[in-house]
Amino acid sequence: MQRTLSRKLCSVVLASAACFGAGAMSTAVHAQAAPATQAALLDELFSKQAITELLYKYPRALDRLDRDMLLSIAHPEARMQFGKQVFPSWSAYVDWLIKAHTAMLGNNHRISNILIEVKGDKAVSESTGTATLLVKREGQDDQYEERWMHSRYLDTWSRRNGKWALDSRQTVPDYRRISYVSAEDVKKRYEVAPRLGKADPSYALFGEK
Structure with a gap:
Protein backbone atom coordinates (compact mmCIF):
# COMPACT_ATOMS: atom_id res chain seq x y z
CA MET A 1 0.00 0.00 0.00
CA GLN A 2 2.76 2.39 1.00
CA ARG A 3 4.76 1.46 -2.09
CA THR A 4 1.74 2.18 -4.29
CA LEU A 5 1.20 5.53 -2.55
CA SER A 6 4.88 6.37 -2.91
CA ARG A 7 4.76 5.60 -6.61
CA LYS A 8 1.72 7.89 -7.00
CA LEU A 9 3.43 10.68 -5.05
CA CYS A 10 6.53 10.32 -7.18
CA SER A 11 4.41 10.52 -10.32
CA VAL A 12 2.73 13.70 -9.05
CA VAL A 13 6.07 15.28 -8.11
CA LEU A 14 7.62 14.41 -11.46
CA ALA A 15 4.60 15.74 -13.34
CA SER A 16 4.69 18.95 -11.30
CA ALA A 17 8.39 19.34 -11.95
CA ALA A 18 7.84 18.80 -15.66
CA CYS A 19 5.06 21.39 -15.70
CA PHE A 20 7.18 23.84 -13.73
CA GLY A 21 10.08 23.28 -16.09
CA ALA A 22 7.88 23.82 -19.12
CA GLY A 23 6.42 26.96 -17.55
CA ALA A 24 9.86 28.31 -16.74
CA MET A 25 11.02 27.56 -20.27
CA SER A 26 7.93 29.29 -21.71
CA THR A 27 8.58 32.34 -19.51
CA ALA A 28 12.19 32.41 -20.64
CA VAL A 29 11.14 32.23 -24.30
CA HIS A 30 8.65 35.08 -23.80
CA ALA A 31 11.30 37.08 -21.96
CA GLN A 32 13.62 36.66 -24.93
CA ALA A 33 10.86 37.38 -27.46
CA ALA A 34 9.65 40.55 -25.73
CA PRO A 35 12.81 42.62 -26.35
CA ALA A 36 12.91 41.41 -29.96
CA THR A 37 9.28 42.44 -30.47
CA GLN A 38 9.90 45.80 -28.81
CA ALA A 39 12.97 46.36 -30.98
CA ALA A 40 10.93 45.61 -34.11
CA LEU A 41 8.19 48.02 -33.02
CA LEU A 42 10.72 50.75 -32.22
CA ASP A 43 12.40 50.24 -35.59
CA GLU A 44 9.02 50.56 -37.31
CA LEU A 45 8.24 53.78 -35.42
CA PHE A 46 11.66 55.27 -36.15
CA SER A 47 11.29 54.30 -39.81
CA LYS A 48 7.87 55.94 -40.05
CA GLN A 49 9.24 59.11 -38.46
CA ALA A 50 12.19 59.20 -40.87
CA ILE A 51 9.87 58.81 -43.88
CA THR A 52 7.45 61.41 -42.50
CA GLU A 53 10.24 63.97 -42.23
CA LEU A 54 11.30 63.26 -45.82
CA LEU A 55 7.70 63.79 -46.94
CA TYR A 56 7.62 67.14 -45.14
CA LYS A 57 10.95 68.14 -46.66
CA TYR A 58 9.46 67.96 -50.14
CA PRO A 59 7.19 71.06 -49.88
CA ARG A 60 9.79 72.90 -47.82
CA ALA A 61 12.46 72.37 -50.47
CA LEU A 62 10.08 73.12 -53.34
CA ASP A 63 8.83 76.41 -51.88
CA ARG A 64 12.43 77.54 -51.36
CA LEU A 65 13.63 76.19 -54.73
CA ASP A 66 16.27 74.17 -52.88
CA ARG A 67 17.51 71.66 -55.45
CA ASP A 68 19.94 69.92 -53.09
CA VAL A 86 7.14 59.98 -66.73
CA PHE A 87 10.64 61.10 -65.76
CA PRO A 88 13.72 58.89 -66.28
CA SER A 89 15.28 59.82 -62.94
CA TRP A 90 14.62 61.80 -59.79
CA SER A 91 17.12 64.51 -60.81
CA ALA A 92 15.30 65.00 -64.13
CA TYR A 93 12.06 65.51 -62.22
CA VAL A 94 13.72 67.92 -59.76
CA ASP A 95 15.17 69.99 -62.62
CA TRP A 96 11.72 70.18 -64.21
CA LEU A 97 10.20 71.27 -60.88
CA ILE A 98 12.79 73.98 -60.27
CA ASN A 113 -3.03 62.69 -44.51
CA ILE A 114 0.17 60.66 -44.28
CA LEU A 115 -0.23 56.87 -44.11
CA ILE A 116 2.88 54.65 -43.99
CA GLU A 117 3.35 50.88 -43.89
CA VAL A 118 6.82 49.51 -43.13
CA LYS A 119 8.05 45.98 -43.84
CA GLY A 120 11.69 45.63 -42.87
CA ASP A 121 13.79 47.77 -45.20
CA LYS A 122 10.87 48.49 -47.53
CA ALA A 123 7.90 50.80 -47.09
CA VAL A 124 4.96 52.32 -48.94
CA SER A 125 3.09 55.54 -48.22
CA GLU A 126 0.17 57.63 -49.37
CA SER A 127 -0.04 61.34 -48.64
CA THR A 128 -2.04 64.32 -49.85
CA GLY A 129 -0.36 67.33 -51.40
CA THR A 130 -2.05 70.69 -51.84
CA SER A 158 13.75 51.60 -49.20
CA ARG A 159 16.40 51.79 -46.51
CA ARG A 160 19.98 51.45 -47.69
CA ASN A 161 22.95 51.64 -45.34
CA GLY A 162 20.59 52.80 -42.60
CA ARG A 176 -7.64 71.43 -59.89
CA ARG A 177 -9.20 74.88 -60.04
CA ILE A 178 -7.95 77.93 -61.94
CA SER A 179 -9.03 81.54 -61.50
CA TYR A 180 -7.82 84.38 -63.69
CA VAL A 181 -6.58 87.49 -61.93
CA SER A 182 -5.43 90.73 -63.52
CA ALA A 183 -1.89 91.91 -62.90
CA GLU A 184 -3.38 95.09 -61.44
CA ASP A 185 -5.41 93.10 -58.89
CA VAL A 186 -2.35 91.08 -57.95
CA LYS A 187 -0.43 94.29 -57.38
CA LYS A 188 -3.19 95.86 -55.28
CA ARG A 189 -4.66 92.95 -53.34
CA TYR A 190 -2.02 90.21 -53.07
CA GLU A 191 0.89 89.88 -50.69
CA VAL A 192 3.32 87.30 -52.01
CA ALA A 193 6.41 86.66 -49.90
CA PRO A 194 9.65 86.67 -51.86
CA ARG A 195 11.44 83.33 -52.15
CA LEU A 196 14.69 83.81 -50.29
CA GLY A 197 16.25 80.43 -50.95
CA LYS A 198 18.84 79.59 -48.30
CA ALA A 199 18.56 83.15 -46.97
CA ASP A 200 15.18 82.12 -45.57
CA PRO A 201 15.29 82.42 -41.74
CA SER A 202 14.33 78.74 -41.34
CA TYR A 203 17.81 77.70 -42.51
CA ALA A 204 19.42 79.60 -39.66
CA LEU A 205 16.86 78.13 -37.26
CA PHE A 206 17.87 74.58 -38.18
CA GLY A 207 21.57 75.43 -38.43
CA GLU A 208 21.67 74.68 -42.16
CA LYS A 209 23.85 76.35 -44.76
Missing part, protein backbone atom coordinates in the same frame (compact mmCIF):
# COMPACT_ATOMS: atom_id res chain seq x y z
CA MET A 69 17.25 69.30 -50.50
CA LEU A 70 14.88 67.94 -53.15
CA LEU A 71 17.59 65.58 -54.41
CA SER A 72 18.24 64.29 -50.87
CA ILE A 73 14.70 62.90 -50.57
CA ALA A 74 15.12 60.10 -53.13
CA HIS A 75 17.58 57.51 -54.35
CA PRO A 76 19.23 58.77 -57.58
CA GLU A 77 17.47 56.19 -59.77
CA ALA A 78 14.03 56.81 -58.24
CA ARG A 79 11.20 56.66 -60.77
CA MET A 80 8.71 59.50 -61.01
CA GLN A 81 5.32 59.76 -62.69
CA PHE A 82 3.47 63.07 -62.55
CA GLY A 83 0.02 62.60 -64.06
CA LYS A 84 0.83 61.25 -67.53
CA GLN A 85 4.42 62.52 -67.50
CA LYS A 99 12.39 75.41 -63.78
CA ALA A 100 8.57 75.44 -63.57
CA HIS A 101 8.42 77.03 -60.11
CA THR A 102 11.15 79.60 -60.73
CA ALA A 103 8.88 81.18 -63.35
CA MET A 104 5.98 81.51 -60.88
CA LEU A 105 5.26 84.67 -58.93
CA GLY A 106 4.43 82.61 -55.86
CA ASN A 107 3.93 79.03 -54.73
CA ASN A 108 2.96 77.27 -51.51
CA HIS A 109 2.81 73.52 -50.93
CA ARG A 110 1.58 71.41 -48.01
CA ILE A 111 1.56 67.71 -47.12
CA SER A 112 -1.12 65.98 -45.02
CA ALA A 131 -0.60 73.61 -53.77
CA THR A 132 -1.51 77.25 -54.34
CA LEU A 133 0.30 78.68 -57.35
CA LEU A 134 0.34 82.13 -58.94
CA VAL A 135 1.48 81.82 -62.55
CA LYS A 136 1.70 84.33 -65.39
CA ARG A 137 -0.99 83.48 -67.94
CA GLU A 138 0.64 82.31 -71.15
CA GLY A 139 0.51 84.94 -73.89
CA GLN A 140 -1.13 87.54 -71.63
CA ASP A 141 1.25 89.64 -69.58
CA ASP A 142 -1.58 91.49 -67.85
CA GLN A 143 -3.12 88.36 -66.30
CA TYR A 144 -2.20 85.61 -63.85
CA GLU A 145 -3.56 82.15 -63.21
CA GLU A 146 -4.25 81.38 -59.57
CA ARG A 147 -4.20 77.59 -59.31
CA TRP A 148 -5.47 75.39 -56.48
CA MET A 149 -4.29 71.81 -56.85
CA HIS A 150 -4.94 68.71 -54.74
CA SER A 151 -2.96 65.55 -55.46
CA ARG A 152 -2.01 62.29 -53.79
CA TYR A 153 1.51 60.90 -53.67
CA LEU A 154 1.78 57.11 -53.89
CA ASP A 155 5.34 56.35 -52.83
CA THR A 156 7.65 53.39 -52.38
CA TRP A 157 10.69 53.63 -50.10
CA LYS A 163 19.10 55.66 -44.64
CA TRP A 164 15.53 55.83 -45.96
CA ALA A 165 14.88 57.40 -49.37
CA LEU A 166 12.28 57.37 -52.11
CA ASP A 167 12.29 54.60 -54.75
CA SER A 168 9.30 55.76 -56.78
CA ARG A 169 6.45 58.25 -56.73
CA GLN A 170 3.19 58.34 -58.62
CA THR A 171 1.36 61.66 -58.37
CA VAL A 172 -2.40 61.26 -58.74
CA PRO A 173 -4.22 64.55 -59.51
CA ASP A 174 -7.52 64.69 -57.60
CA TYR A 175 -8.68 68.29 -58.03
